[in-house]
Amino acid sequence: MAFIYEHMEMIKAVISFAEIFFVVYLIGYASFLFISVLSGCNETFNSMKKKQLRNEIHHDYFVPVSIIVPAYNEEVTIAETISSLLHLDYKSYEIIVVNDGSTDQTAEIVTERYGLHEVQRPIRRQLACKDPVSIYEGSMAERVSITLINKENGGKADSINMGINASRFPYFICMDADSILQKDALNKIVLPVLENENVAAVGSMVRICNDSVFQDGELVELRMPKKIIPAFQVLEYERSFLASRIFLDKFNANLIVSGAFGLFKKEAVLAVGGYKNNCMGEDMELIMKLHEYHRSNHLPCVIKYAYDAVCWTQCPERLRDLIRQRRRWHIGLIQSMAGHSRVMSMGSYFYYLFYEMLSPIIELFGFLCTILAYVVGIINLPVTVAIFVIYAVFGALLTVITFTTRNFLSEHRVKLCDILRAFLFCIPEVVFLRFVMAWTRMLAPLHMRGKKTKWGKIRRVKINYDSEGET
Amino acid sequence: MNIVVQIYMMVCVILLVFDIGFLIVKNARNQRFYPRMPRFEKRVGEEIEQKNTTGEFSAGWLDSVRERCRKTKYLLALQGVLEVKPYARDWFREVVYSLLFEYRKKSDYEQAYYAYVVSALGYERARISSYFASEFLSFLKSGSLYTFSNTMAAVYEFGDLCILMNAIDVVDERAGFYHKKLFVDGLLSARVDKKELAAALMEQYDRYSDFTKECILEYFRFAEVDAGDFCRRVIILEPKGSQVRYTAIRYFLKYPDEKAKGMFADMLRSREEGGWVEEMLAIQGLGRWQEKEIRDLMKSHITSENWYVRVNALEYLKNSGMDEQEIAEIIGLEDPYTNEALVYQYREDPVMSDYIGRLIEEQKNRSKEEEN
Secondary structure (H helix, E strand, C coil), X not given: CHHHHHCHHHHHHHXXXXXXXXXXXXXXXXXXXXXXXXXXXXXXXXXXXXXXXXXXXXXXXXXXXEEEEEECCCCCCHHHHHHHHHCCCCCCEEEEEEEECCCCCHHHHHHHXXXXXXXXXXXXXXXXXXXXXXXXXXXXXXXXXXXXXXXXXXXXXXXXXXXXXXXXXXXXXXXXXXXXXXXXXXXXXXXXXXXXXXXXXXEEEEEECCCCEEECCEEEECCCCXXXXXXXXXXXXXXXXXXXXXXXXXXXXXXXXXXXXXXXXXXXXXXXXXXXXXXXXXXXXXXXXXXXXXXXXXXXXXXXXXXXXXXXXXXXXXXXXXXXXXXXXXXXXXXXXXXXXXXHHCHHHHHHHXXXXXXXXXXXXXXXXXXXXXXXXXXXXXXXXXXXXXXXXXXXXXXXXXXXXXHHHCCCCCCHHHHHHHHHHHHHHHHHHHHHHHHHHHHHHHHCCCCCCCCCCCCCCCCCECEXXXX | CHHHHHXXXXXXXXXXXXXXXXXXXXXXXXXXXXXXXXXXXXXHHHHHHHHHHHCCCCCCHHHHHHHHCCCHHHHHHHHHHHHHCHHHHHHHHHHHHHCHHHHHCCCHHHHHHHHHHXXXXXCCCCCCCHHXXXXXXXXXXXXXXXXXXXXXXXXXXXXXXXXXXXXXXXXXHHCCCCCHXXXXXXXXXCCCCHHHHHHHHHHHHHHCCHHHHHHHXXXXXXXXXXXXXXXXXXXXXXXXXCHHHHHHHHHHHHCCCHHHHHHHHHHHHHCCCCCHHHHHHHXXXXXXXXXXXXXXXXXXXXXXXXXXXXXXXXXHHHHCCCCHHHHHXXXXXXXXXXXXXXXXXCCCCHHHHHHHHHHHHHHHXXXXXXXX
C-alpha cells in the first residue's frame, strides 16, 4: 500500500491513460459492430431485391464437388448427416466419409446403412496423411457415390487431407459430421465460383439447429433451443455470421471459413500444402495460408462468403463443452495469427488481433485497472457502471436487431415466443456469455501443451431428423 | 472523465438510432420493388381478356401501361401477369421495347431485370428489330454479371444469327463468362440453325481468344456438328499442350473416324515427354477399335509413369476381354504401379479381384524367397 501512496500521481496518470484507451477501444468495437450490422442487414435486403429482380445466373451447370466428412466417434449423428447429404438438390457430387480411427460404431453404421462394399483402391497422396486401413464404396440410386475411408487416427486436419487425396472433383466441401446442409446449400455455395474465377474458398452461414425439426434433409421447424447455453449461442452466431462476416467479405478480408461447411478449390489448397496437422484451428490456418500464398506470389485470391448457403449445426449444450470448444478455437486463432504474419497487410488482421486474439488480455487489463482505481480511491462508480451498462445495452440491442432482421427476411422464422426469448436473453448473452468466453480465451494459452490436433470432445445429441423410414 | 463517458454514450446512441433508422428506411424503400400491385395486375388481366374477345385494348390504355412501366414495380407486375398468360406477350412487346432507354439509365439490378423481361417475351413467332437489338446489346457491356447473363439469355432467345454473332464478339472481347460450360450451354440453347451457326463460328474462329475457341469446339462436340476436318486443322495448327488442341482432340472421342484412329495411334507412338494428356485422350479415343496392333500399343502403355495413361490402357484391355493368362502376364512384369492400376480396374469384380490379389501375393512371396 505504501508503494501505491508513494506513486499515487503516476498511478493516477496511468489509469487516466488506460481509461482513455478503453473508451477508444470500446468505441472502436461499437463502431465495428454497428457498421457490420448495418452492412449485413443491408446486404440481406439487397439479396431479396436481387432475387425479386431476377439478378441470378440461369444455368444448368453444376460444378462437380466432393463433400468430405471427417468423422471421429460420430455414431450418434453420422447416419443423419449422410441422409441429409443424399437429399441435396444438386446434380453432381460425391460423398467421402473419412473415419479417423473411431472407437465406436461409426464405420459399421455407414457401411451397413448405405450398403458399401470394400474395394482395393489406390489413393494418390498429394497431401501427407496417415495410412488408410480399408476403403469402402457404394452409391445411392446410382446418383451419389459414397466412399468410406477408414484410416489410422491422425486428427481432423489429417482426415480432411486424406479426403482431399481421395476426392475426384476440382472443388471440395469440408463439413462437420454433426451438421446438416440445407437442401439448396450446394447450389448457393458454388455460385461465387461461377461468378468469379479467382475464388479459392467460399464460407457459409452456420446456424444452430438444437431442438429444430428436419424432414428429408430440410428444416421444417426452426426453434430457439430450450436450454440457455445453446440459446445464447444462437444470438452469438446470428450476430457473427450475419454481421461481421458479410462486412469483411466486402473487402475480401474474411480470415475464417467455418469448418462446419466451406467450399474450396482443390488446386489452391494443394498449392498451400493442405490442412496443417499440428494446428487447432485448421480451418482458419488454411484461409490465412491461402491469403499469404496468393499475396506472396502476386496471384489473385478471393475468399467469398455465401450467406444464403446455410448449414445447420449442433452447438454444445453444456457450459463445459462450450468452454472446451472455445478454448480450442482460441488456441487455433493464436496459432494461425502467429504463424502468418505476412497477412498483417490486411486490415482485418488487426481486427482479429485486437478484438479477437488480444481482447481477453485487454479486458483483463481493464479489469485490473478498475480494481486498482478502486484501491486508490479514484474510481467514479456511477461512471464505471454507466460505461458497463452502455456497453451491455448497445451490444444487446445490436444483437436483437441482427436476430430480428434475419428472422424477418428468412424463409424459416421462429415463433413469437422465441423472439421474446431472444429479447430476454440478449443482455445476459452480452454480459454472461462474453464474460465466460473472455475468461476461457484468456486461459486458453495455458492449454497449448501438446501440438497435435485433437478432435473436440463434445457430447453429441441425436438430430431431430424426421424422415421417411428414418427416425 | 464524465465527458469521455458522455462521448461514448453519445456515439453508441447515435449509432443505434442510425442503425434502426437505416433499417426502417431501407425496408420502406424496398417497398418500391416488392409490393404487389393488385389493381394494376387486375386491370392488365381484364384488358387481356378484352383483347381476347374484342380484339382491342381500351383506347389509350397501352400508352398508360408504357408510362407506368417506367417504374420497376409496374414492370414487375406486368411480367407477373405475362408469366401466367404467356399468349399475351406479343401484345406488350412494343411496350417493353420502348422502355429500353429508360432502363438503361437505371441501377444494375433494374437493368438486369429489364434484360430478363426482354428474354421472357417469347420469340417463336416474332422477329426482333435490328435497331432494338443493336441498342439492347449495349447491356452486354454492363459491369453487372447478372445484366450480362440475362442479356445473353435474351440473345439466345431472339433466334437471330447476326445478333448472336455480334453478341459473341462482345463476350469474346470482355471475357464475359468465367466458365466455359455457361457459354457453351447458352450456345446450345440458342434458337438458331445449328449448321448456320457452326459455319459462321468456323469462319470467324481465328479472330477469337483461346477461351472462346475452346467454347466453340465444345459447342461443335455437344451440338453434333460435322466439324471433323475443322478440328483436324485445329490439331495441326495448335501447339502441343494447348487446351484448345485438347478440346479439338476430344471432338474425336465422341465422333471417331478412320482418320482419327491413325491420329490417335500416332499420338501413342510418339511418346513425347509430358504428353500424357494426349496419350490418355488417344487411348480413350481408340476404345472402339480392337485390332491386334492397337492392343499391342495399349499393352506398351500399361507401364506408363502416368496413372491416367496406365489406368486407361488397362481399361481398354479389360473392355476388350482380357483373359486370366494376359492378366498373369501383366503381373509378371513385376511393376507395382501397373499392379495397382490393375487392382483398381477390377475393384468391382470380386472374382477377378481375388485372382489378381492371389497372383500378386504369390509374386511377392517368390520375390522374398529369391532374396533369401
